[in-house]
Amino acid sequence: MSKPAILALEDGTLFRGESIGADGLSAGEVVFNTAMTGYQEICTDPSYSRQLVTLTYPHVGNTGTNPVDEEADGPQLAGLIIRDLPLRSSSWRNAEDLGEYLASRGVVAIAGIDTRRLTRLLREKGAQDGCIMAGDTVDPDAAIQAAKDFPGLKGMDLAQSASTDTIYEWRKGSWNLDLGRADAGERADADLPWHVVAYDYGIKQNILRMLVDHGCRVTVVPAKTPAAEVQAMDPDGVFFSNGPGDPEPCDYAIEAIRTLVDAGVPSFGICLGHQLLGLASGARSVKMKFGHHGANHPVQDLDSGRVMISSQNHGFAVDEASLPANVRPTQRSLFDGSLQGIHRTDRPAFSFQGHPEASPGPHDVRPLFAHFVELIRDYRA
Numbered sequence: 001m002s003k004p005a006i007l008a009l010e011d012g013t014l015f016r017g018e019s020i021g022a023d024g025l026s027a028g029e030v031v032f033n034t035a036m037t038g039y040q041e042i043c044t045d046p047s048y049s050r051q052l053v054t055l056t057y058p059h060v061g062n063t064g065t066n067p068v069d070e071e072a073d074g075p076q077l078a079g080l081i082i083r084d085l086p087l088r089s090s091s092w093r094n095a096e097d098l099g100e101y102l103a104s105r106g107v108v109a110i111a112g113i114d115t116r117r118l119t120r121l122l123r124e125k126g127a128q129d130g131c132i133m134a135g136d137t138v139d140p141d142a143a144i145q146a147a148k149d150f151p152g153l154k155g156m157d158l159a160q161s162a163s164t165d166t167i168y169e170w171r172k173g174s175w176n177l178d179l180g181r182a183d184a185g186e187r188a189d190a191d192l193p194w195h196v197v198a199y200d201y202g203i204k205q206n207i208l209r210m211l212v213d214h215g216c217r218v219t220v221v222p223a224k225t226p227a228a229e230v231q232a233m234d235p236d237g238v239f240f241s242n243g244p245g246d247p248e249p250c251d252y253a254i255e256a257i258r259t260l261v262d263a264g265v266p267s268f269g270i271c272l273g274h275q276l277l278g279l280a281s282g283a284r285s286v287k288m289k290f291g292h293h294g295a296n297h298p299v300q301d302l303d304s305g306r307v308m309i310s311s312q313n314h315g316f317a318v319d320e321a322s323l324p325a326n327v328r329p330t331q332r333s334l335f336d337g338s339l340q341g342i343h344r345t346d347r348p349a350f351s352f353q354g355h356p357e358a359s360p361g362p363h364d365v366r367p368l369f370a371h372f373v374e375l376i377r378d379y380r381a
């Protein structure tokens with residue numbers, strides 16, 4: 001018999017369901033994600049730390065979990081909220097059922113609630129702080145209090161705690177089943193002509209794989225690495241990763257990015273890295289009502305007019321109205337018109353708000369990696 005679980009929101013709303021993960025209590029910001037596939041990549045995306053994620057797709061867990069679809073070392077989100085966990089999971093790659101996977105890694109999760117009602121509430125009221133409580137007994141008053149006590153993500157610097165403690169090299173590319181590679185293995189020097197230093201603010205591993213696919217040997221460095229230390233490595237380019245929390249309090253990152261960009265090193269930022277490049281260039285960031293979390297968001301490229309379907313996961317954004325004269329908007333969301341990309345006009349530096357690395361999601365925005373390599377080529381020529 002499964003144990004009970006409840007989800008409480010800061011406004012006092014209570015959902016009763018069943019526990020499909022660990023016993024315990026976890027508070028965070030509740031957000032909804034509309035992707036129809038990729039729940040393991042979503043659970044392991046470090047940008048979801050301190051967030052309770054509800055998936056609008058009703059059946060989650062059908063294909064179980066496996067050691068390959070991890071974006072970081074194990075689940076990173078604060079809790080998972082779903083409609084229905086299937087009794088059985090089935091896939092040739094399945095190693096562990098989703099419920100076992102979450103429980104054994106200490107993640108609280110709730111199933112059996114009306115996720116459509118929850119999503120409508122979040123759309124109307126905006127992202128809410130909340131709390132999942134799971135175990136033999138649950139206490140609604142305590143859960144509502146924990147939801148109210150969560151301080152909220154605004155003003156929270158989570159990049160430094162999501163980051164690596166040590167510097168390491170990455171040279172694994174994408175796995176490719178057509179080529180019979182379930183794990184691509186390390187690439188040889190001859191395949192990796194460029195050296196990129198990547199700031200880890202909570203990096204997704206598929207970004208590293210895609211940099212390698214584009215010929216980059218990557219040195220990953222902790223979030224607080226001073227710019228001078230990176231410059232001493234003489235990189236061909238620098239990369240600023242995705243990551244959890246509010247970009248604004250990350251003053252150490254904003255300062256390092258400003259120095260590296262001003263020095264003319266080719267620079268590419270994704271999501272939190274995009275917001276930090278914006279701040280380093282003099283723009284402002286804002287907290288959105290409920291953000292963008294999904295794998296089917298249309299984004300328009302302002303140069304070509306083309307529409308790309310993109311993977312998204314952000315709750316903050318760079319305010320287009322605050323862009324200084326040397327920063328050009330390059331993409332916009334077709335859902336709400338918010339800014340999706342910027343390019344410096346005076347430096348080889350650009351960034352994207354969504355996720356060109358997908359994982360999960362479509363690959364329409366992948367050419368941005370090739371653009372980064374073009375900037376690197378020009379810089380070295």
Ligand SMILES: NC(=O)CC[C@H](N)C(=O)O
Pocket residue numbers: 047241242243244245246247270271272273313314315316317
């Ligand atoms: N995926 C990300 O890098 C998210 C960036 C930031 N934490 C936000 O919520 O907007």
